[in-house]
Amino acid sequence: MMGSGKSTVGKIMSEVLGYSFFDSDKLVEQAVGMPSVAQIFKVHSEAFFRDNESSVLRDLSSMKRLVVATGGGAVIRPVNWKYMKKGLSVWLDVPLDALARRIAKVGTASRPLLDQPSGDPYTMAFSKLSMLAEQRGDAYANADVRVSLEEIASKQGHDDVSKLTPTDIAIESFHKIENFVIEHTVDNPVGDSQADSRAQRIQTL
């Protein structure tokens, strides 16, 4: 979801891995030749942005040794899952109140779906995020790996996810990815087509 830390945590993970890092929002801006996602929404439309987002994700899906921070809305188009499933997908699951707090701090100008001309920024962001979360249903749960900030905070003995640094979240993401890889790697085909295709996918990452 917007504000969950994909761009921040993804960059750290790419540096640790020695992989390239791409932010799909930035690639859409370059492809369209506009300086911000907000402007693309304003001058064109959300649908135009989504078409470009899908084509950027398609192009990235044939590349190797990279970390991609997608936009939070990439989950709503089934075709994007076809692309994201060429790699290993991570859902950063952050409580909505923490997302709204982060977004209120930096402002909503760069996130057109949350931008409001008036009102308290936290309250407006929280109510829009709640609506989006409802619309998106369990789309985020399609990811291979879920990284829950509430879980990390409780393991670390914090009662508040705002104490967690992007590095804490990157480390937990690596643990979850490692578990996923161990769980789904098969030395020999096991005859279960879903398990075999998952194992093949892991080998090509």
Ligand SMILES: Nc1ncnc2c1ncn2[C@@H]1O[C@H](COP(=O)(O)OP(=O)(O)O)[C@@H](O)[C@H]1O
């Ligand atoms: N763990 C964190 N704790 C506090 N603020 C964070 C954390 N991770 C990211 N942020 C801040 O929250 C905002 C949204 O992060 P960003 O990485 O842009 O999220 P996304 O790409 O998922 O929308 C940024 O201002 C970023 O600096």
Ligand SMILES: O=C(O)C1=C[C@@H](OP(=O)(O)O)[C@@H](O)[C@H](O)C1
């Ligand atoms: O959730 C969404 O629909 C969006 C998320 C944004 O990216 P971030 O998740 O990086 O903010 C950006 O793609 C656009 O504003 C729409």
Ligand SMILES: [Mg+2]
């Ligand atoms: Mg981002």
